[in-house]
Amino acid sequence: MPEPSASGATPPASRSGPGRVLVAVYAIFALAATARAAVQIATRFEEAPLAYLLSALAGLIYIVATVGIARAGRTSHRVAVVACAVELAGVLAVGTASVFEPALFPDDTVWSRFGSGYLFIPLVLPVLGLLWLGHVNRRESRWAGQPPR
Numbered sequence: 001m002p003e004p005s006a007s008g009a010t011p012p013a014s015r016s017g018p019g020r021v022l023v024a025v026y027a028i029f030a031l032a033a034t035a036r037a038a039v040q041i042a043t044r045f046e047e048a049p050l051a052y053l054l055s056a057l058a059g060l061i062y063i064v065a066t067v068g069i070a071r072a073g074r075t076s077h078r079v080a081v082v083a084c085a086v087e088l089a090g091v092l093a094v095g096t097a098s099v100f101e102p103a104l105f106p107d108d109t110v111w112s113r114f115g116s117g118y119l120f121i122p123l124v125l126p127v128l129g130l131l132w133l134g135h136v137n138r139r140e141s142r143w144a145g146q147p148p149r
Contacts, residue, residue: 034059
């Protein structure tokens with residue numbers, strides 16, 4: 001159970017323990033995917049526009065998930081859940097398409113082949129994010145004496 005602060009408020013669970021690690025990994029992926037996509041779009045867009053736009057989308061989703069997981073509050077929690085779910089759907093869809101129709105992606109995206117170029121972290125990260133958000137939801141609901149969100 002989280003310890004109340006001097007003001008009596010409970011610190012957000014994402015700011016301690018595994019939540020900090022998750023936020024850090026999301027932030028790294030947000031920066032890496034966004035920066036890579038920006039360079040690719042600026043310098044080689046005509047080579048693989050779909051792949052580069054999907055990488056930019058992945059970067060934006062990582063940014064939204066990072067902020068949502070890092071912040072406390074019901075709205076941030078919901079935004080993070082949606083971002084992680086969209087991310088998981090994206091990595092599954094793009095991963096499947098890149099395996100069965102590789103011609104669609106003349107260059108890799110973050111999600112190509114289920115994130116194999118990134119040690120499959122893009123596949124595992126949204127699952128961990130959703131599990132963590134479920135844990136935080138249950139923990140905060142129990143502490144506040146409310147039913148889970």
